[in-house]
Amino acid sequence: MARRQETARGSMPLKELLISKESTAMASFGVRDLDTMMRFAPRRYVVPAPLRSLHEVNRGEEVSAVVSVVSLRDRAMRSRHGFILEVAVSDGVEEIVLTFFLTKQHQLQWHRGRLPVGARIIVHGTVGFDDYRQALQITHPAYEPVEDTEEGRAWAQRPRPVYPLRQNIAQATMRSATEKGLEFAGSLSRPVPDEVIARRALPPLEEAARLVHTPLTVEDTRHGMAHLRYEEAFILQAIFAQRRGQDERTPAPVLAAEGPLQGLFDARLPFTLTDGQCAIGTRIEERIGNSHPTSVLLQGDVGSGKTVVALRAMLRAVDSGHQAALLAPTEVLAEQHHRTLLTLLGDLARAGQLDGHEAATRVRLLTGSQRTAGRRETLLDVTSGQAGIVVGTHALLTESVEFASLGLVVIDEQHRFGVDHRRRLRTKGPAGQSPHVIVMTATPIPRTAALATVGDLDVLSLRESPGLRAGVTSFVVHEKLPKWEQRMWQRAAEEITAGRQVFVVCARIDEDDAADDAPAPPELDENGNEKPPTLEPARGVTQTAQRLAERPELAGARIGILHGRLTGEEKQEVMAQMVRGEIDLLVSTTVIEVGVDVPNASTMIVLDAERFGVSQLHQLRGRVGRGEHAGIAFFDTTAEVGAEHSQHLRRIAEAVDGFALAELDLRRRGAGDLVGEEQSGLQRTLKHLDVMRDARVIEQAREDAFAVVAADPDLAAHPALAGAIADRLRDADPDVERS
Incomplete structure (x- = not known):
């Protein structure tokens, strides 16, 4: 009961905690409750310059100084409407003038009220020069009262959070809102179990919120953000753990037959499979031989032999009494794949023909521009199961295409297909079963690179080339x-x-x-x-x-x-x-x-x-x-030599591995929505995590989250975690594919 009350309090609307302009400011960023606001981290921090004595400062320097107000004078501006307020301050050794240019009378009165003679303040600003008085001055400095004690000076020198702003929103408004929220930080929902937080030596959530929003040192900000990063990774990994559990409960065709097609095909290959192709083929066979669907990313540059590996898996599906589909993004590529498979298989692809092998199957092509008679013949073979392998474009995704028993889907060049495309193929499995999926690519999209990093995608990489490819050397040429x-x-x-x-x-x-x-x-x-x-x-x-x-x-x-x-x-x-x-x-x-x-x-x-x-x-x-x-x-x-476009092209030219390029694109474009459907976009899902920088954090969170979900799949004992997962998936499809 206590935990439910915590969760309810943490989700308290900000309108009940803040004044109108503060809640409006937060709402402009989609922040409408206490839980979200305490996790709305500053974009950066401003660290005041070190404390200095005024007699040591020079023009153009950033300075912080503890001073007393000596005198104030104001006068109307001569050339435009407004006032000039000059405040003489001293640190006991040297004096300097703080100058404010103010447009309203109430601004003048506000500063006068905060700067009475004798007030002890700390000043932060850039030292300038007054040509009229021929003396140093600080224009529009930041200042606040300070206790002349060690603790007071430390507080005055604390890092100031800098939050993102919208039009007409002041930084002070954002800081005031978060500081008020800290009063209720003890009631925040805590999705990560306390024992996990303790084991990972992270500060408790309430303390982390204070360190993030009102730190005393730069080190405080690091400790506070460590909790938020870990929490985000933990929730994400808990989602993935539940999906893995769901996969294990979802039936899929068992593709475990040993022949005859795959054996006959291997015997007829005009080349020897590389060690990498054999090893990855074995790992794929293990996965598609399970009774629950697998999602595998087969990554390898052009010429690395991905197609042969995928074809061997498709033949295993046919040997097991099911069908396989190869989805290509263009008709040109679909037609080439069709020709390639026919060439590689020879008489093994000519079932029903005089020169066909007795164990042969049919390999059919389905594209949008196919003529009616050919399309009708193909659809008949697909529906009856006569076509063991079907190659096609998006035309395979239409409702009119019904497979007799689709056991395996191979998707080529996954960056050309949206998540919805792949999910539609998932629904074409036999009798409520979900077919296995192998995605092939030479250049993973940023979202896939991120998912491979966070661990929700099984990645198999072909590093060697079986043929005699001589390779490619890339250069950037500047027309300038x-x-x-x-x-x-x-x-x-x-x-x-x-x-x-x-x-x-x-x-x-x-x-x-x-x-x-x-x-x-x-x-x-x-x-x-x-x-x-x-x-x-x-x-x-x-x-x-x-x-x-x-x-x-x-x-x-x-x-x-x-x-x-x-x-x-x-x-x-x-x-x-x-x-x-x-x-x-x-x-x-x-x-x-x-x-x-x-x-x-x-x-x-x-x-x-x-x-x-x-x-x-x-x-x-x-x-x-x-x-x-x-x-x-x-x-x-x-582009100009050395310009951003030029540098970006040079980095592409120097990178030869598909995942290295995807990571380059990931840093440039962002990870996209890791639990939704968007394939790229500036960190749409990740608010605090960097999948490259925080790889170790993600690994730890994966270990902990999978253990928690394994012990309690429905999270009955972890309502705060279940709530956090629901919030994260609120705008995403929980059945979205991984790649």
């Missing part, structure tokens, strides 16, 4: 340095002369179509304000192809174009010409980002690279260096 740009095109020409091919990617199709423009991300100054644009408009495919045809370095090069306005047949023909070697240089939009395999292509040039995301740039450079020839990627930019 003309010789760099010239050398880039010379290098492209050298590759063409050597018999290889070049991709050039643009951010838009046509420069004359303003609606098609891809805006550059804004640059921010040190205060977070957007700077004026410093980049030139993005170039288009059409005009770029014309300009390149006129460059002397590329004389004689066969140039093609590819973009989204071409028909499906036109796109296929262009890519076929590229594969046959009939095009030397292809100017394209990002339609080649995924699904294009031209082993002879060795050079990727991305124009206006600052307009592309981290994942896009990594995918684009993965289009080259896929064969025996080393690849070169040029990130071309109109």
